[in-house]
Amino acid sequence: MSFNLEEITHDAARLRKEIVKALHTTGGGHYGGALSVLDLLITLYKGVANIYPEEPNHPMRDRIILSKGHACIAQYCILADLGFFDVSELAKYGSFNSFLEGHPDMNKTPGIDFSSGSLGQGLSVGIGMAMALKNKPVHTWVIMGDGECQEGQVWESVMLADRYKLNNLTAIVDNNNYQELGWAQNSEGIEKAPIPRISEKFASFGWNVMEIDGHDFNIIHKALNKAKEFKYGSTAIICNTVKGKGYELFENDPIRFHCGELTELEYVLLNN
Amino acid sequence: MRSEKLANSCGKYLSQLMDNDSAIIVLDGDLADSNGAIYVQEKYENRFIMCGIAEQCMVSMAAGFAVEGYTPWVFSFASFLCYRAYDQIRVSVAQCNANVKLVGSHAGGFTGRNGKTHSAINDIAMMSSIPNMRIYSPASPEDTEWAVGEMNKHDGPAYIRLPREAMSSGTWKLGSWTWITKRTSVAIVTTGLALKIANQVREQFKNLFDEEIGIINTVAIHPVPQDLIEELNNFVDYVIVIEDHLTSHGLAALLKCHQLKCKIDQFGWPIDYMADSGDYEDILKHSELNPEKITTHIKNRYAFNDNYLAR
Numbered sequence: 257m258s259f260n261l262e263e264i265t266h267d268a269a270r271l272r273k274e275i276v277k278a279l280h281t282t283g284g285g286h287y288g289g290a291l292s293v294l295d296l297l298i299t300l301y302k303g304v305a306n307i308y309p310e311e312p313n314h315p316m317r318d319r320i321i322l323s324k325g326h327a328c329i330a331q332y333c334i335l336a337d338l339g340f341f342d343v344s345e346l347a348k349y350g351s352f353n354s355f356l357e358g359h360p361d362m363n364k365t366p367g368i369d370f371s372s373g374s375l376g377q378g379l380s381v382g383i384g385m386a387m388a389l390k391n392k393p394v395h396t397w398v399i400m401g402d403g404e405c406q407e408g409q410v411w412e413s414v415m416l417a418d419r420y421k422l423n424n425l426t427a428i429v430d431n432n433n434y435q436e437l438g439w440a441q442n443s444e445g446i447e448k449a450p451i452p453r454i455s456e457k458f459a460s461f462g463w464n465v466m467e468i469d470g471h472d473f474n475i476i477h478k479a480l481n482k483a484k485e486f487k488y489g490s491t492a493i494i495c496n497t498v499k500g501k502g503y504e505l506f507e508n509d510p511i512r513f514h515c516g517e518l519t520e521l522e523y524v525l526l527n528n
Numbered sequence: 529m530r531s532e533k534l535a536n537s538c539g540k541y542l543s544q545l546m547d548n549d550s551a552i553i554v555l556d557g558d559l560a561d562s563n564g565a566i567y568v569q570e571k572y573e574n575r576f577i578m579c580g581i582a583e584q585c586m587v588s589m590a591a592g593f594a595v596e597g598y599t600p601w602v603f604s605f606a607s608f609l610c611y612r613a614y615d616q617i618r619v620s621v622a623q624c625n626a627n628v629k630l631v632g633s634h635a636g637g638f639t640g641r642n643g644k645t646h647s648a649i650n651d652i653a654m655m656s657s658i659p660n661m662r663i664y665s666p667a668s669p670e671d672t673e674w675a676v677g678e679m680n681k682h683d684g685p686a687y688i689r690l691p692r693e694a695m696s697s698g699t700w701k702l703g704s705w706t707w708i709t710k711r712t713s714v715a716i717v718t719t720g721l722a723l724k725i726a727n728q729v730r731e732q733f734k735n736l737f738d739e740e741i742g743i744i745n746t747v748a749i750h751p752v753p754q755d756l757i758e759e760l761n762n763f764v765d766y767v768i769v770i771e772d773h774l775t776s777h778g779l780a781a782l783l784k785c786h787q788l789k790c791k792i793d794q795f796g797w798p799i800d801y802m803a804d805s806g807d808y809e810d811i812l813k814h815s816e817l818n819p820e821k822i823t824t825h826i827k828n829r830y831a832f833n834d835n836y837l838a839r
Contacts, residue, residue, distance in 0.1 A: 380585040384592020412582035
């Protein structure tokens with residue numbers, strides 16, 4: 257894996273457009289979360305993880321689980337770009353005759369290491385994989401949403417991973433500060449963030465924690481490599497991101513675009 | 529001849545299978561000394577993973593192991609496994625067709641002192657209504673060993689439900705189902721612990737009315753074996769299902785999904801049964817599964833001399 261900042265920056269910009277195009281073509285979707293996770297995901301795939309597009313089940317590949325499965329259009333765009341399958345499939349995302357399911361399906365899509373869609377399960381699956389792979393030069397990466405970390409199962413997993421000191425497991429949290437509705441519209445007195453003090457929470461469970469700008473490719477790259485090298489247990493990389501990153505329309509309305517539709521006019525204006 | 533808790537039969541036999549099958553690992557939710565997994569922990573400590581009181585994590589973990597080529601066996605009480613971790617079983621295991629084996633001990637409505645929270649009387653309903661899942665319900669230590677062997681050979685999800693009460697060795701031919709007795713046209717179809725009750729009904733019928741009621745013991749209950757349906761259609765006029773499960777959503781319901789020619793009556797737990805604490809015999813005496821109740825019902829329903837159902 258070689259990391260080229262200029263290349264990744266251009267790739268990300270290009271794939272942002274692909275995400276918006278694919279979602280709009282197929283009737284709308286999770287714009288916000290797909291755009292917030294893209295930069296960290298593309299840095300992982302193109303800059304750090306060992307992957308084999310020509311052999312999706314290569315035994316020595318890094319395992320990548322997008323536990324926040326609703327953002328999978330971002331993952332699909334990256335996988336297509338890497339050659340796991342043809343780009344033309346993206347226009348059929350979530351359609352009846354497509355192998356691109358609305359949420360990742362490992363039995364249908366090349367390059368998906370585990371299915372997801374019911375939040376909170378991916379980290380546990382990652383623990384199983386990491387334990388199974390403990391003597392191999394393979395790293396398991398689980399990408400979660402911050403809202404997803406409200407699920408109790410996540411903390412069952414965080415506790416157990418700490419107990420077993422799984423240094424070949426890294427959780428990456430797309431901390432975009434929103435969920436679907438949550439408390440964003442609440443008046444004073446109630447914290448709005450999906451997981452307030454998220455870094456402290458992971459750290460208090462014994463994890464190695466880094467909190468970074470989730471849109472700075474250099475920093476993401478460094479953090480991912482540091483996580484891979486950390487030998488004393490699991491690492492959580494809290495990536496502070498912007499929901500809907502890259503488009504003012506989405507960034508300004510994270511609730512509408514958690515899962516929403518664009519009008520034709522909005523789509524045209526976005527692309528100009 | 530043995531009389532033992534089937535959870536122990538399961539754990540012991542699995543640990544034997546592990547001698548020659550390096551893919552098997554066991555995950556436990558902090559109940560190993562009650563659910564049979566302890567035998568694996570004692571023999572193969574490095575293939576036994578304590579997951580703590582975290583069933584959801586444990587089940588999804590097992591799925592992760594399964595896709596990496598292991599055959600994970602997940603142990604807990606049936607209630608906590610099936611109910612607490614149901615979404616994980618549905619999504620991580622069943623929908624993915626992950627090769628995970630689920631062991632639910634303490635299944636059924638006889639919970640001893642434990643009481644209602646520890647009962648599992650609709651686990652068959654829940655596990656039979658998700659994709660790719662097989663269900664086994666043994667009635668003896670030998671049945672259990674057969675079922676464990678079958679589950680391990682099968683590439684895909686499977687669930688075995690084991691009662692809390694000890695069960696005795698049987699002398700019947702092992703397999704997915706079998707006649708415990710000779711074939712009769714009025715027969716009890718039963719599974720698991722309810723075989724004990726079926727035997728009592730059969731004996732009562734013999735003593736009181738000098739009539740033979742045969743018993744079919746069903747170990748592989750989902751999918752229902754096709755040849756069992758054929759046997760019932762060819763040879764049985766009247767089936768009485770007795771099961772340690774909700775009567776509306778268990779083995780009887782599964783049988784009824786098929787084109788059955790015979791009449792069926794069913795005995796089990798009613799939906800509002802809440803498995804209060806109590807001794808097996810006390811609970812049995814006061815429940816719908818009381819053998820005398822069942823015997824009386826059958827006698828009123830079927831005119832044996834004329835071979836027809838009274839109403």
